[in-house]
Amino acid sequence: DGGITQSPKYLFRKEGQNVTLSCEQNLNHDAMYWYRQDPGQGLRLIYYSQIVNDFQKGDIAEGYSVSREKKESFPLTVTSAQKNPTAFYLCASSPGTGRSSYEQYFGPGTRLTVT
Amino acid sequence: GENVEQHPSTLSVQEGDSAVIKCTYSDSASNYFPWYKQELGKRPQLIIDIRSNVGEKKDQRIAVTLNKTAKHFSLHITETQPEDSAVYFCAASKGGGGNKLTFGTGTQLKVEL
Numbered sequence: 742d743g744g745i746t747q748s749p750k751y752l753f754r755k756e757g758q759n760v761t762l763s764c765e766q767n768l769n770h771d772a773m774y775w776y777r778q779d780p781g782q783g784l785r786l787i788y789y790s791q792i793v794n795d796f797q798k799g800d801i802a803e804g805y806s807v808s809r810e811k812k813e814s815f816p817l818t819v820t821s822a823q824k825n826p827t828a829f830y831l832c833a834s835s836p837g838t839g840r841s842s843y844e845q846y847f848g849p850g851t852r853l854t855v856t
Numbered sequence: 857g858e859n860v861e862q863h864p865s866t867l868s869v870q871e872g873d874s875a876v877i878k879c880t881y882s883d884s885a886s887n888y889f890p891w892y893k894q895e896l897g898k899r900p901q902l903i904i905d906i907r908s909n910v911g912e913k914k915d916q917r918i919a920v921t922l923n924k925t926a927k928h929f930s931l932h933i934t935e936t937q938p939e940d941s942a943v944y945f946c947a948a949s950k951g952g953g954g955n956k957l958t959f960g961t962g963t964q965l966k967v968e969l
Contacts, residue, residue, distance in 0.1 A: 772954060781865075783945055783959040784900070791954050799956065800857070831899065835955060843888040843907075843955050847899040 744768040745848035747832050752853045754826075762817045762851045764832035771837030773815035774845060777801060778829040787830075790815055791837060819853065826855045858883040860948050862960025869936050870968055877963045879946035880928040886948040889922060889929045890957070894943045903944075904931070936967045 745766045754760045764773065772791050776784040786799030790809040804823025809815050815834075819826045832848040859882040869875050881889075890905035906913045906920045906929065913920050917936075922929040933940055943964050947957040 774954075774956075781961060783862075783961040784957075785959075786956055789954045789956060797954060837955070843949055843951060844890070844902060844905065845955075845957060846902065847892075849899050 745832060745834055745846060747830075747848040747851050749851060750849065752851055754853070754855050756855055757821045758855075759821060760819050760826075760853065760855075762819065762830055762832075762853070764815045764817065764848055765813055766815075766834045766848075767813060768834055768836075768846070769812070770834035770846075771812070772835040773809070774833040774835070775799075775805070775807065775815070775817045776831045776833065778831060778850075784831065787817065819855075826853060828853060858886060858948055858950070858958040860946060860958050860960045862946050862963060864963060865961065866964045866966070868966045868968060871936060871938060873936055875931075875933045875936055875940070875965055875967075877931045877944055877946070877965070878928060879930070879948075879960050880926075881948040881958075882927070883948070883950060884924075884927065885950040887951055888949040888955070889920070890947050890949075891918075891920060891931050892945045892947070894945065894962075896942075900945060933965075936965075938967050938969060941965055941967045 748763045774789040775787040788807040790796035806818045833845040835845045862879045887908035892900035894900040919932045943962045946960040
């Protein structure tokens with residue numbers, strides 16, 4: 742999981758501003774995921790991508806957008822339409838194929854605070 | 857969609873005792889069940905997983921059991937140590953369509969000296 746990086750570690754924004762969170766991996770994984778973590782609620786899936794130039798909505802996609810232009814990168818934009826954006830955001834990647842295709846490995850996370 | 861319930865939400869044990877965390881899932885098509893450990897402020901780390909064609913899997917002090925008929929699976933930690941203190945999450949996936957994971961709400965395990 743050391744091959745997945747997220748930046749920045751902490752991010753502060755004013756309400757009404759869009760903000761983009763970075764996620765990069767050098768594991769040659771096909772699949773990438775974005776989760777949101779709130780206290781007491783576990784991890785909830787925002788978006789996922791199985792291959793380059795393709796992505797799908799997860800359970801809580803409203804107010805978020807993503808792109809997957811490169812295999813290594815899967816940035817998440819938190820838009821002003823997201824009603825409660827303050828949370829811990831985790832990116833994950835998975836081989837997508839083969840024996841370990843199901844295993845997901847997480848980045849260190851970005852803690853976003855919107856005031 | 858899939859729903860995963862996890863119990864208990866908090867668990868306190870004495871060092872050296874065993875700890876058991878239980879999860880139930882709703883979708884009988886789920887076939888992959890990982891467990892993650894998350895220390896405060898850190899990333900979740902995969903500690904063990906099990907597939908639906910196996911009933912039990914062990915790795916040193918941790919083990920996972922799966923009952924497909926009842927749709928529940930459990931994490932067992934033996935000889936607990938203070939460094940086992942963390943939040944543990946179970947999850948379930950039915951593969952296909954991106955191998956999406958549905959997570960339980962977590963168990964805060966505290967191992968007391």
